[in-house]
Amino acid sequence: MDDKQTMVMDTPSFPAGYMGVAKATAESFFELKGRTGVLWTYVSPAGDYDANGARTGKYVLGGDNLILNSKNESYISYADLALAVIDELKNGAFVQKRFTAVGERT
Structure with a gap:
């Protein structure tokens, strides 16, 4: 989401091929959010979830809003x-909440 609460999947540039997954995951989040x-x-x-990306051991956390790395990318390995x-399992900072993370490409 952005600061206006617009979900990324509701933007004109969102790839149509990912819409089914995006809608299903949004539904599951909203189901949990009310519990x-x-x-x-x-x-x-x-957005760019890289199966072959390097483990850097560094990331930046965010909550409900879209966050970007230093190159203005929504990327993490x-x-x-x-x-x-x-x-998060160790620290419990996002219990009853959503979180995201971004990292840097190597």
Whole structure:
């Protein structure tokens, strides 16, 4: 989402081929968001979720709003997102919340 609460999938530049996945994940998030009887944390990966990207061990966290790296990209490697998820499991900073993370390309 941006500061006006517009979801990325609702922007004109969003790729049509990803719309089904985007709608399904949004529905699952909104289903959880309304729940109080279960502990949950929702992970929204960056737009460019790179299976072959390097593990840098560094990332920046965000909440509901879209965040970008130093090159203005919504990017993270699988390895760095895995670290962010493990760190969240340890720290519990986003219980009953959504988070995202971005990293730098190497």
